[in-house]
Amino acid sequence: MSADLPWATDGMAAAERVRRAAVLLAGLAQDGLTFAGNDYESDRYRKVAGLAVELLAAVSGRDAEELTLELGRDSGYATPKVDVRGACFDADERVLLMRERADGLWSLPGGWADPGDTPTTAVLRELQEEAGVVGEVLRLVGCWDRDARGHTPPLPVAVVKLFFLCRVLEQGEPDPLETLGVGWFALVDLPPLSTSRVTEEELHRCLAHHRDPSLATELD
Structure with a gap:
């Protein structure tokens, strides 16, 4: 090809x-x-x-x-859209997920980066809005292409996904307009995932980086 x-x-x-x-x-x-x-x-x-x-x-x-x-929402030179996701784990290696209003399924907190955001600013804002978390970014786990990672359904635009490993500093309440709920889940007992946004394999890669901080950022 x-x-x-x-x-x-x-x-x-x-x-x-x-x-x-x-x-x-x-x-x-x-x-x-x-x-x-x-x-x-x-x-x-x-x-x-x-x-x-x-x-x-x-x-x-x-x-x-x-x-x-x-x-037609974009103009100028065509570039991929940027999606950011924040992965937080607790002492029992459970991951923090939020339930999407759009489809009723579960995902890592995240969304499109806004113009003017740095990537870390964007993911920390999404963590607070969608999961009620005041957090800090520890490292970039992966810079991945959405199509290459097998997300479904496919979109009419190209998307680069940035997955960050984050730490919870303070847990509050999410914005009720953003999410239906939040919860901590073991990776062996995940709820139905919103595969347009996150896959089980991506969660496992985030957990691997949580366990081993020496791992290098993964790149497509």
Whole structure:
């Protein structure tokens, strides 16, 4: 498979190949619209963006208008979105999870980094809002590509995920608008996970770094 289509393999399903190609097309179209030198070029890139949306709609079953709005939120040079997650463990090696309002499933506290945030500022804010935790960042566990890590369902944008090992300094109450609840869970007895946000394998990697601070940050 072409090196221009990251994480594609010969055994990948056709629909997933199309989705990843469409994500790249959407990014190329966004770049083209940003740097287009004339109306003719802009028109061509708008058509490329439209084709990318149609491909994404065809393989995802989502509405093309909805996808157009989602892809149109960003402007300028196309880059991956950044998702931050904070992993806290207690003395019994239980992990702190929060229950998502969006799907009723469980995840590490986290979300999109906002413009103006440093990565650590973003994850500490998410910990406080979603889990009621005043914490500190100990280290970066992993800088991972969402598609490469097998998160489902797939998204119409590229995402880089930053997982931080954190320590709880103070436990309070989460924002009720952000979460349905919080809890500490052993990794052998996890609740249903929101796999769009976190996988069991990622939790195990976080626990490995909790146990062994000498481990190097893991990179895709």
